[in-house]
Amino acid sequence: MSEDSSADTSCCASCGIAVDEVKLKECADCDLVKYCSDECQKNHIPQHKEDCKKRAAELRDEILFKQPESSHRGDCPICCLPLQLDKEKSTMNSCCSKVICNGCNYANQVREAERRLKKSCPFCREPYPSKNEVDKYRRKRIEANDPVAMCGEGLKQYNKGDYSSAFEYFTNAAELGDVEAHYGLAGMYRNGCGVEKNEKKEIHHFEEAAIGGHPNARYNLAFHEERTGDLKRAARHLIIAATQGSDESTKFLMHGFKKGFVSKDDLAAALRAHQAAVEETKSPQREAAEEFYRTRTTS
Secondary structure (H helix, E strand, O other): OOOOOOOOOOEOOOOOOEOOHHHOEEOOOOOOOEEOOHHHHHHHHHHHHHHHHHHHHHHHHHHHOOOOOOOOOOEOOOOOOEOOOOHHHEEEOOOOOOEEEHHHHHHHHHHHHHHOOOOEOOOOOOEOOOHHHHHHHHHHHHHOOOHHHHHHHHHHHHHHOOHHHHHHHHHHHHHOOOHHHHHHHHHHHHHOOOOOOOHHHHHHHHHHHHHOOOHHHHHHHHHHHHHHOOHHHHHHHHHHHHHOOOHHHHHHHHHHHHHOOOOHHHHHHHHHHHHHHHHHOOOHHHHHHHHHHHHHHHO
16 A cells, blocks of 8 residues: 555554654655664555655655765865866866866966965965875875875876776765765766776766766766657756756757757746856956967967
């Protein structure tokens, strides 16, 4: 017999006994029922299983499709503007594991040149480590349980082909809440690098990354939903990613509009939000830095 979400949660769902609500134990997967004991919860599984699974999926979707406040990259800790999605426009400093936008890095370089100061990190003011010291600094941050440093080391090991070490670092960083590490694990499960291919785990980590604000993770989830035929969910993922400034997702949305699973109004609203997100990352300081690095590259 099916339950409904308005069921009386002041009584044990199995035996019906009414006890102090503080003493009732809520089902770990849904918010529909409570139990007075582990034995009652076990006895109620056959009756509750179907409704529990359905409600758990609804709760998961509420979290999954909630618009993140920002992208997973967050803000530059110096100028407090959103970091651009293009990683070439920022730098992660090994001394403090802070990601600094090129605008603030450039401004710091100008300040040091004008005052003839030694080169130092614009955030923690520690001297920049030499190439030989970078690994030592990263190791120090890893020992301090810094998830950003762990993820960085995981990426380094992945690029070297040491997938076992990469998986370990990504896993530890993901357990500490690092969004980029979840994205890395999803890729490993997709490609079978160091682990057996596992679509269920791949999707789980893409979802965790998407919840954390990773637009590329949403792009991959949208691709998966389109491939499996759930075009409505694909469109929802793409709209969220586009509003975070993802160029790839806006292109996918245009594809969806042509195919008929994205409405004209939704496309227009997403494109406006995309442009607004991109504009939020701009500043005169960042534009000056971009011009400086472009000139230096071409000269």
